[in-house]
Amino acid sequence: MAVDHLSEVLKILDGALRANASMAANYAGLLADKLEEGGNRQQARQIRERLARAPGALVSVQEAQLGISLNNLPVDGESRLHTVDVSRPEPQDVGLVLPSAIEARVEEFLASVRHHDALVAANAALPNRLLMHGLPGTGKTQLARWIAAQLGLQLLTVRCDTLVSSLLGQTSRNLRRVFEYAEQRPCVLFLDEFDALAGARGNERDVGELQRVVIALLQNIDALPDGTILLAATNHDQLLDPAIWRRFSFRVPMPLPDCTVREALWQRFLGDYAPSGLDFQGLVVRSEGVTGAVIEQICLDSKRSAVLAGHPKVDEHEVFRRLGLTLALIDRVPLSTRDAEMVWLRRWDRKLFSLRVLAKLYGVSTRHVTNITQEGAPDGHEEDDQRSG
Ligand SMILES: Nc1ncnc2c1ncn2[C@@H]1O[C@H](COP(=O)(O)OP(=O)(O)OP(=O)(O)O)[C@@H](O)[C@H]1O
Numbered sequence: 001m002a003v004d005h006l007s008e009v010l011k012i013l014d015g016a017l018r019a020n021a022s023m024a025a026n027y028a029g030l031l032a033d034k035l036e037e038g039g040n041r042q043q044a045r046q047i048r049e050r051l052a053r054a055p056g057a058l059v060s061v062q063e064a065q066l067g068i069s070l071n072n073l074p075v076d077g078e079s080r081l082h083t084v085d086v087s088r089p090e091p092q093d094v095g096l097v098l099p100s101a102i103e104a105r106v107e108e109f110l111a112s113v114r115h116h117d118a119l120v121a122a123n124a125a126l127p128n129r130l131l132m133h134g135l136p137g138t139g140k141t142q143l144a145r146w147i148a149a150q151l152g153l154q155l156l157t158v159r160c161d162t163l164v165s166s167l168l169g170q171t172s173r174n175l176r177r178v179f180e181y182a183e184q185r186p187c188v189l190f191l192d193e194f195d196a197l198a199g200a201r202g203n204e205r206d207v208g209e210l211q212r213v214v215i216a217l218l219q220n221i222d223a224l225p226d227g228t229i230l231l232a233a234t235n236h237d238q239l240l241d242p243a244i245w246r247r248f249s250f251r252v253p254m255p256l257p258d259c260t261v262r263e264a265l266w267q268r269f270l271g272d273y274a275p276s277g278l279d280f281q282g283l284v285v286r287s288e289g290v291t292g293a294v295i296e297q298i299c300l301d302s303k304r305s306a307v308l309a310g311h312p313k314v315d316e317h318e319v320f321r322r323l324g325l326t327l328a329l330i331d332r333v334p335l336s337t338r339d340a341e342m343v344w345l346r347r348w349d350r351k352l353f354s355l356r357v358l359a360k361l362y363g364v365s366t367r368h369v370t371n372i373t374q375e376g377a378p379d380g381h382e383e384d385d386q387r388s389g
């Protein structure tokens with residue numbers, strides 16, 4: 001037996017020793033897949049035949065292959081909500097654009113996961129644990145899906161906020177169940193909104209209870225075999241306990257997209273809906289400082305308007321208009337009327353938003369636009385039109 005598959009064999013052994021048939025069967029199924037991929041079809045068939053003879057085990061393997069395992073999903077004791085969400089992201093469904101240095105770091109992680117056994121043999125292995133941190137909308141959850149898709153594994157997403165149930169005393173038990181569940185099948189365990197758990201220590205409220213949660217978390221992470229793939233995402237890296245921070249061998253900051261990434265994002269999200277000659281460079285320059293999620297939202301909204309209006313392409317001015325209004329929102333500029341929007345857009349980019357363009361976009365007369373912009377009325381009332389015209 002090749003050393004490559006030692007970790008699967010050990011998992012099968014673990015399952016057998018714990019009398020946990022579904023764990024043994026899950027990993028036997030994975031071993032068969034890997035053998036088949038490696039060209040050992042004969043061996044793969046032998047394993048699958050054995051699995052077929054154990055009906056109970058087969059069921060869970062089939063479920064695992066479908067990416068669904070509805071029974072025995074850990075459930076929050078208080079609310080009966082499932083604390084784990086099982087999905088199987090496919091590579092073609094998960095697009096991700098990263099700056100080159102971050103991408104290299106993620107590739108390093110993937111290589112380390114794929115060759116874990118060889119690295120263990122060489123005494124050079126790091127635990128398969130990666131922590132990503134960055135502002136909301138920078139693609140952390142997307143990166144977790146991307147990693148699972150690249151590895152061809154199920155993604156078990158733990159909603160940490162659900163996990164911290166109103167009854168704090170139950171959290172430790174919930175946590176244990178989740179980690180046990182993850183150990184029993186080949187998967188990527190992803191603790192999303194991790195700060196809900198990990199920021200607990202040092203919080204003045206309920207210090208005792210919350211400390212217990214953090215300690216439980218540390219214990220669970222420590223008990224996890226190094227080969228288990230654990231991802232965590234947080235918006236608040238400064239809240240994380242240093243003890244938790246240390247347990248992640250790979251740390252990936254998720255930055256705001258730079259020019260190159262922004263250009264790729266605009267192109268990707270507009271896709272075929274981009275009209276020829278669209279000023280991508282203008283969009284890239286104007287969208288400095290916004291997240292990928294914001295760019296995606298603007299593109300989706302623009303595409304929706306195009307579809308509803310029966311146009312095959314988005315309107316360039318419409319995309320810029322949505323970007324401008326989003327920036328106003330981010331800067332907390334209150335724009336409560338359409339007139340106020342026009343005034344803001346005209347100030348934002350006088351050249352792009354000529355009187356004629358604004359009139360067309362908003363379906364008003366150029367004269368109306370002239371009036372409101374000349375007056376510079378910040379919250380442009382309807383009467384402005386009459387007053388000066
Ligand atoms: N770098 C990126 N490449 C591709 N898509 C991106 C990128 N950044 C953001 N997105 C898009 O933005 C959306 C939101 O991203 P995601 O949910 O991963 O953000 P997040 O960092 O997890 O945010 P939060 O902290 O709020 O959970 C995704 O649907 C994704 O398509």
Ligand SMILES: [Mg+2]
Binds near residue numbers: 140141142192193233
């Ligand atoms: Mg997220």
